[in-house]
Amino acid sequence: MLADALLAVMWLGLTCYALFGGADFGAGLWDLLAGGSRRGLPQRRLIEHVIGPVWEANHVWIIFVVVLLWAGFSPVFAAVLSTLYLPLTFTALGIIARGAAFAFRKASTGLAARRLFGACFAVSSVVTPFFLGTVAGAVASGRVPPGLAAGGPVASWVSPTSALGGVLAVLACAHLSAVYLCADALREGRPELAGAFRGRALASGAACGVVAVAGIAVLHADAPRLFTGLTHRALPLVLLSAVGGLVGMVLLVRRRYIVARASAAVAVAAVLWAWGAAQYPLMLVPDTTVAATASHPAVLTACLASLGVGAFLLVPSLWWLYRLFQQDMGAGRGAAGGGRDEQGGWEGRDGRDGPG
């Protein structure tokens, strides 16, 4: 019971990481695809402006998940991290490159430096969710046995399910981010950017749908247990995800950007919970259960109690953070609102930038 509660909290953390941290990674993908330094500037500025204040807080969710996994299910943590040493090392390096390069770019003014750090930020924003997706695929398809480095260092994650996980993770991040950015662009008074991200949201959403449908065949062939779970116990969640995705697309077409955010988030969250529901009560397929790997009740109680108390601090703080930066700040604070006109770099002043 306690172990299930901690697992649920951990899964909630993973969901938040996907919905918030994932969207920040997606923003990096759109940064990568924004085009040349002049043409892509408005989009890059919007992305930088929107994720700047929140990405560190969003990033903490992954630390949360990692720490709860080892506190609550130490043998599973040891098994997953030792077997999936390679993709997780790539993930870790991707996390470093993404966060550091983003901060460096924000603090740099010269075009060359901004290009270098920007490229680093954008590429690692794609690499990181891809490898996290392969990790998910490896665990979900039962390729991580218990014990230390008991699975193949390469064979455990170079598999159809891992590839599916990686691609789906990147696409889902991209979709979430594009949907979120539509409303952000409108708030910043850039309807043309909102239009551009709407197109990207629709394209990435469609790609997610195609990959997910193709994924059914992949899972049927490569991870039959997961397939059975998804088509039986977890079926309602799978359907919820499909409905959420489709409704989100319709809302995008109708330019209802705020509601579309919720719908897209439901679609992504439902996938994660469907995976959890399909695999429960196994931590590691085929026979390592939640109960067998859970920490002592005293540890679980202490962690849950701390998290309960911590939630009283965290929830209002997070709410304030998002509220502060999701408010319409009016003229003079726009991300794309002009700035310094450097050679080939910053966009010219467009008059919105009143003296604050």
Place this chain on the structure above:
Amino acid sequence: MLTDAVHRLLAAAASPGDLAAARAQMGFSLAWHIVVACLGVGLPLLTLVTEWRGLRTGDPVLRLLARRWARAMGVLFAVGAVSGTILSFELGLLWPGLMGRYGQVIGLPFALEGIAFFIEAIFLGIYLYAWDRLPPRVHLWTGVPVVVAGVASAFFVVCANAWMNQPSGFTVRAGRITAVDPWAAMLNPAAPPQTVHMILAALMVAAFLTASVHACALLRGRRSAYQRAGFLVPFVLGAAVAPFQIVVGDWAARFVAANQPVKLAAMEGVFRTGGHVPLTLGGVAGADGLRYGLEIPSGLSLLIGDSPGAVVRGLDLVPPARRPAVTGVHWAFDLMVAAGFFLLLMGVWLLCAWWRARRRGGGDPLAGRGGRAFLLLAVLTGPAAVVALECGWCVTELGRQPWIVQGLMTVREAVNPAPGLMTGLWLVLVVYAAMTAATVVVLRRMATERPVPVAPQERDVEDYPVV
């Protein structure tokens, strides 16, 4: 299956090369993170104090200073956040033996650290990016959780490290952990001296590094009120902490003497248990003692046992295979102590100069030939604080070898048996080298850049100076 896992966990052994690579990778990434982590703890306090004084006195210099430090803080916090995340991965990637068996015992402080770090990240975002969106007083208050949570993070993480030195809070029967008291594990006996020592060290590192940067500017002739305040505020804070740190350091050393005698023996190069043990400065470890060191007769007996005849336990407590590398640990310890006293004396120097200038009826304690000599040495206080920090950390980690958990698990038992750890080390070294270079370049550019943005991280409004 589970017993099988535990069996593997204890019996598996990696190749010596991979074990060395894993140790090097962990040591390197920790050594890197520990500096930015200290800046993450200390810099917000400095900035907040300066902003507070600036608001109270209306002094534009202090307000400008706070904004510029805050910009550097934004970059340093980002690299600190990611380099810290990697450490939590590395605990599992490199030391799954430790985490698989004892992860649950030390899970609580990390969970608490997660919460503290969350608070820190949230409020740092608000503090940096909402500078111009909030009333000044409210903005000032948003910095307080950053400081409190930063100190709390340091406390929780060092509690976990202290547990590795004094493992407690669990019961083992027939090789299995049968009961865990996570609170007792977190608040283990080594936690008080280690956490206090570390938090004070963090303040000193942040303060003296900041002071060093401004001392450079003063030496280059930029004797503005801005540079003076930028030097004096952090220097005074660091110098005020230094004497307390030496007292706390003594407490920590006595604790180690009582509870980890082999580590203390390595720190001081004591080979044979006995009385009238000299305090040896420097030297090289031979087969049965330190050679070429400077000896103070009965010094160590006096320091540890308060009497010249007090018995100090030596390395002969354990067989040679269970001893850490003496020369390295001993030198690290001596260097740390030397750097600590250097910082203390620099504080005393400034106090004397200030007092003399006051007696002469005002004047600048930083002026004149004495002032220049002082500033020249003051430039070294930042690097000295970092040397002390790294050496102190080396002492506590290398001094515990070959144990990862004192007396219970060796690093060899804990390391990931997967092949290819050496490759991981090279990858990590390359990425960290690039990150180090970029951090230095970005911070240097920032220090020389003229325009100061309204909100430190909002580049788009930087054309409007506030002060």
